[in-house]
Amino acid sequence: MTDHMTTERLTLRAPRTEDAAAIASMVGDLEVSRWLTRVPHPYALQDAQEFISRVAVGGGNTFAICVGTQVVGCIGTEVQLGYWLGKNHWGRGYASEAAHAMVQRHFAQGHAELQSGYFVENAASRHVLEKLGFVRTSQEQSRSPATGDCHVLQRMVLTQDMWKAQA
Known part of the structure; x- marks a missing residue:
């Protein structure tokens, strides 16, 4: 599989060391990090550097x-x-466009299903996932590492068959 993808408006590529400051700035915004299930707040430059290092040795499916x-x-x-998107980039359809490319890549790699989820208060993320064809599976309580608040996490799944049926 390729190490980058392009869509109509976006390029998806491996995060680079020089991206660390931008990533730290965007994820460091509590309005962004509060919706994420694995990101602390504050989120510092060192956190972004560690993220980029983990991605570099990972499976190659983070862009x-x-x-x-x-x-x-x-x-x-x-x-x-x-x-996630930086707050200044919300509402432009970038998440949907990037997610569509990632779902295509995931199923092209031969996987049978893909899971995801969102905090129920995050209507924008719900919309992205539903537009892709994800369906709800279960709910659970989950703590936001950024705020410490407990939220309902809606789990979702998309199977390869469901993806193909809507193509």
Whole structure:
């Protein structure tokens, strides 16, 4: 599989060392990190550097989302589909566009299903996943590492058959 992808407006590529400051700045915004299940707050430059290092030795399914040369977020399918965008890039359809490319890649790799989820208060993320065809499976209580608050986490799944049926 390729180490980068392009969509109509985006380039998805491996995060680079020089992306660390931008990633730290965007994820360091509590309005972003509060919706993520694995990110602490505050989120510092060292956290971003460690993230980039982990991705470099991982399975190759985590990408920086770029508009031109500017990093605007990240997306991956290492364990499940997860993504985030910097707050200044919300509402432009970038998450949906990047997620569509990642789902295509995931199923092209021969996987039978893909899991994801969202905190129920995060309507934008729910919309992205539903638009891709994900269906709800279960709910559980989950603590946001960024805020310490407990939220309902809606789990979802998309099978390869469901993906093909809507193509």
